[in-house]
Amino acid sequence: MxxxxxxxxxxxxxxxxxxxxxxxxxxxxxxxxxxxxxxxxxxxxxxPSKSAIVFALVEDFWKRVLQENLKEVPDNLNYASYVSSIYDVLYKYADQYQSLFISHYKTMSDEDKRTGLGLRDKQFRMFDQQFLKVLNQDETVKNDVWSETYTPKDFNRFVMMNILTALRTKQNSISILVQTIENVLY
Amino acid sequence: MxxxxxxxxxxxxxxxxxxxxxxxxxxxxxxxxxxxxxxxxxxxxxxPSKSAIVFALVEDFWKRVLQENLKEVPDNLNYASYVSSIYDVLYKYADQYQSLFISHYKTMSDEDKRTGLGLRDKQFRMFDQQFLKVLNQDETVKNDVWSETYTPKDFNRFVMMNILTALRTKQNSISILVQTIENVLY
CATH class of the missing domain: 1.10.10.60 (Homeodomain-like)
Incomplete structure (x- = not known):
């Protein structure tokens, strides 16, 4: 029964x-x-649909990745190290979840596609905010880095875009990005 | 007649x-x-096909952009300024040529798609080499920037990827990238 x-x-x-x-x-x-x-x-x-399950799975996954990694962030971690360690986690799982999302995306209704892209934006903002928090709390950043036209928010967005590109192109290392962050910040 | x-x-x-x-x-x-x-x-x-015309148009266009901008590069131009000025040119035209390429890409044969992607790689390498040349000739770069794991070639590739992403997402300004280049190099 x-x-x-x-x-x-x-x-x-x-x-x-x-x-x-x-x-x-x-x-x-x-x-x-x-x-x-x-x-x-x-x-x-x-x-109500298979798309709804896919969305829930993807959302659930990224939420867990973020929460687990939130817990593990020590207070004195610098931004460059944080970016580096989170990337390793993202790289490990992103492929699996990208394929889940993309394989269903093709057969989704237009409305589901919009929902899916909105969900992706929401996840991006969630990460963006978390990374920015770590950057703002990083006390080892040089004093003269920021200006009105070069803010932590701008720089963090730039780093986020690089992470997305690296994931999309399946780069297993972001060492040049991390070294660039270090050269700029410290 | x-x-x-x-x-x-x-x-x-x-x-x-x-x-x-x-x-x-x-x-x-x-x-x-x-x-x-x-x-x-x-x-x-x-x-032999419409695809062949599209490829020739796209190739011809990027070759001209590169040649015209090669002529205009003054000897004392620094890399950051070069990146910035070339981006403005690319941004101005990329949209038009992207739409040409993409609109035909969908109806291309698999063989033509491979040819098209190969052509895009070739154009990318052409730009990559030109940018690297300017970086290597830039005498204002600090002495201690480069190392075995952070070479001009790596850094230039990183910048190129950022330019492609900026074009793809239709950013009309790459000021954060340019400022980051300046912070790293000068």
């Missing part, structure tokens, strides 16, 4: 298992329902 | 006029033949 009750989080865990163990091409509502031992309708209660 | 003889360059000029005056969506072999007052077969003699 199928269970009628299941939490949204439990369904996401099941979806996550499918993506990581069987590949994102095997992710669909029927499979999730089977693995969770619930009806297809129960899955639809939480997720 | 149709002329039977026309040069490849003259056909490219006609194609160029069509793209700039009427938009790239109006570019096709029949129109080029009509405007050049030659037979369709004469166009095919030089360009």
């Amino acid at each position: 199928k269970k009628s009750q299941i939490s949204k989080e439990a369904l996401l865990d099941v979806a996550n298992d499918i993506v990581f163990n069987e590949g994102s091409e095997n992710l669909n509502i029927r499979t999730i329902a089977q693995r969770a031992n619930v009806s297809v309708g129960s899955v639809y209660n939480y997720f | 149709k002329k039977s003889q026309i040069s490849k360059e003259a056909l490219l000029d006609v194609a160029n006029d069509i793209v700039f005056n009427e938009g790239s969506e109006n570019l096709n072999i029949r129109t080029i033949a009509q405007r050049a007052n030659v037979s369709v077969g004469s166009v095919y003699n030089y360009f």
Whole structure:
């Protein structure tokens, strides 16, 4: 007999298992329902479409990456080291999640595509704010670096764009970016 | 009566006029033949496909941009100023040529797509080399900037990637990149 009750989080865990163990091409509502031992309708209660599941998975993932790495940031960490260590984490997982997002993106409705891009912007802002916080708290930055036309916010955005480009082009090292940050800041 | 003889360059000029005056969506072999007052077969003699014309137009354009800007580079120009001034030129034209390339890219054969991407790589290397030459000739660069793991070649590639990203995301200014270059080099 199928269970009628299941939490949204439990369904996401099941979806996550499918993506990581069987590949994102095997992710669909029927499979999730089977693995969770619930009806297809129960899955639809939480997720009106496959896109909704993909969005939830991607959002959940980046939130966890950020939270875990937030916890680990020591008070005296400098910005350059932070950028370097976060990149290693992002690089490790980004590929998997990019492929999840992109493989479904092609078959999404226009509305879902807009939602997906909005979600990506939201994740970007989340990282952007976290990185900026670390930069602002970095007490080892030289006094004369910033000006009205060269602010921590501008510089941080510049670094973020470089990180995105590096992820997109699958660079396993951002050593030139990190050295550039060090040359500018310290 | 149709002329039977026309040069490849003259056909490219006609194609160029069509793209700039009427938009790239109006570019096709029949129109080029009509405007050049030659037979369709004469166009095919030089360009076996529409893709071949698109490639020739794009290649011709970037070659001209580079040559014109090569001529204008004064001997004492520093790298940061060079990057800044070239970006303004690229920004002005890239949009037009990107749209030409992208609008045709979608309908290209797989072989033409590979050719197109190879051509783009070739253009990138052409710019990369030119920028590196200016960097290596820049006598105002501090003595202690470079090391075995932070070479002019690495740094120049980093700058090139930033220029490409800025063009792709249609940033009309790269002031943060230029200021970062100045902070690192001078």
